[in-house]
Amino acid sequence: ETAVFQTPNYHVTQVGNEVSFNCKQTLGHDTMYWYKQDSKKLLKIMFSYNNKQLIVNETVPRRFSPQSSDKAHLNLRIKSVEPEDSAVYLCASSYWGGAYEQYFGPGTRLTVL
C-alpha cells in the first residue's frame, strides 16, 4: 500500500516528558512536512525537508526537533513537552515543486497533562 503512515495514533504524557512521533511515506516522494493542528483546528507548517535537507523551519520552539534518516522518513521529537503542545501533528509528503499536491498521514494526537 502506498501512503503516508504515522505512529502512534494517540499519545498521552505528562508535562516535561520527551515524546517521539514517526512518519514514513511509501509514495516515492522527495519532500516531507510536519504540520500542527491546534485546538482551534488551525493547521500550520512546522518543518519541511527535501532530500533529507531542512528547507523550512517556522517559528517553532527549540524543544521540537525533526529527524530525517532518508527521503521516506521524517520523525519529530519533542524534548520536554508543555501543555500548549497538545495538538494533532500531521505528516505529509510530496514531490518537490509548487504544482504537486501534498499527501497527508492520519495524524498523531498528543495530549499533555
Add this chain to the structure above:
Amino acid sequence: GDSVTQTEGPVTVSESESLIINCTYSATSIAYPNLFWYVRYPGEGLQLLLKVITAGQKGSSRGFEATYNKETTSFHLQKASVQESDSAVYYCALGDRGSNAKLTFGKGTKLSVKS
C-alpha cells in the same frame, strides 16, 4: 506574512441546495501562488479536492469548482447541488509555485448536508 481567510463554519445546507465557501488569500511573500482545496471526510485523512496553479483558471472535482481570481485574490469553492456525502471539513490552502516548501491553510469550514 501569507494568510488565508475562509468562511467560518459550521455551515449547514440541505441536500440538492447550492453551496459556496468563500476563500481569500494574501500572498505577500509568494510571487506565483498556487491554490488548493483540501477536504477531510469523517473518519478519513486530509486529501486534495482540487488545485489551480494559474490565475484565471478553474479547477473542478466531484462536482465542486473553484476559480483562481488574482484581481480579487479569491478562490471560492462552489457546488450547484450538494449531497449528504459532501459533509466534511474543507480547507483552502495557499502554496508557492517556486518552492512548495509549505502550504498556508485557512481555518477550515465544517459543512453538514442534511437530507
